[in-house]
Amino acid sequence: MTNPSTDNTRDRLLIQAEQLFAQKGFAAVSVREITAAADSNLAAINYHFGNKMNLYLSVFKERWVPRADGVRKFFRKYLSEKNDPDTADMVRAIATAFLVGSMTDNERQCHINLMLRELAHPTEAVNIVVEEVIRPMHIAVRELIRPSLPENICLEQLTLSIFSIISMIVYFGFAQPVVSRVMNQEFDPQFKSRVIDHIVSFAMNGINGIKNRTEEETV
């Protein structure tokens, strides 16, 4: 049996593999490096996962997707605590769920790096990323925001706005070292909170700007 909750070696391999793959990329990490970090034998990966690529895919299936689910749960819980949440509440919920709640800084770095690496050089795992997380999230957010906008709102404009919001959140999560370096400002909790305020404000003004744009204008 390979019950993940009891099989320590398998779990340790997944955990260490995720860290290393996220930091260095698939090719730059050796089986020996992973098994050493997981305090296991060299042959452990081939025994538990068949081969290195299958371990990589398992990282997405068993670590990446569940963490994305964690972000979604945090988002829903955050929203459920508001009475009649408006669009600003939703944007803040997304940004907070991703940049503060449900993940440590290290986990967030892992999560984003794995995703961006897949987008830059897709493997089989990109289908998991897009179909199991990105697309469902887009649809969910879009349908949450839509009721608060005019009925004849341009769907394309709305979807592009959601992409823009995501882009800001991902960028500020991903490029923290560069932001810190350019702004000469530590990424401490106070600053992070101001960044979230900025994202919410910036995005809200952006979304409000499309309120008056309708389908027929964009043809």
Add this chain to the structure above:
Amino acid sequence: MTNPSTDNTRDRLLIQAEQLFAQKGFAAVSVREITAAADSNLAAINYHFGNKMNLYLSVFKERWVPRADGVRKFFRKYLSEKNDPDTADMVRAIATAFLVGSMTDNERQCHINLMLRELAHPTEAVNIVVEEVIRPMHIAVRELIRPSLPENICLEQLTLSIFSIISMIVYFGFAQPVVSRVMNQEFDPQFKSRVIDHIVSFAMNGINGIKNRTEEETV
């Protein structure tokens, strides 16, 4: 002599290395793959660049930075053709320079991938990326936009806004396949033009939103 304009092998190596490093990352590309793509001998990299890592750094120095300079030149030319350009003109200039002008789609993909790989897993090249391109560009854009804003504008808010604009532009350049896939929309020139319109509109509303925020509010 190693005059780049006459030494064909050296140039071919740089060109092919950039493509491959951008696509797969440093570790995933072998010197045999690069030299084969450049129609040169296996030992050519070590002869012209010393070793593989030095070739990687040379790609940034001799290909990446010059292309970033090309974007800046396009940006300045675009602005110089406007009389008394406003902030919207500037945002459109940046977005157009990066997403349309001065680069082919392939070159843009290369450019962004190399940069994001460095941010995700920095090597010596990250200093080139940040100090020679990102920081100067931030300062230049900030000082161009500032005159059109209130004098007591919060500098942090303005810088965060610039990061947000950059994040949108980079994201739409980087994640084109995902955007296409999720929106079921080809990334043809018409759509690209609508994306730029969206970025300009979204960003302008975002920037205007900070106009009334001043230094003392953020303490």
Add this chain to the structure above:
DNA sequence: GTTTGTATTAAACGATCGTTTGAATGTCAA
């Protein structure tokens, strides 16, 4: 024609890669 220096080539180097093997463990039911 000879010399000098640059550029290219084929071949080989030791090191490390992912994977396989077969024996040695540990575990639990019969």
Add this chain to the structure above:
DNA sequence: TTGACATTCAAACGATCGTTTAATACAAAC
């Protein structure tokens, strides 16, 4: 205690890695 099964282990496999070497090709200078 025995047998069956899951897991771990050390050792080795062939393949590929980045790099080095020494011989060669080729041009311009004398």
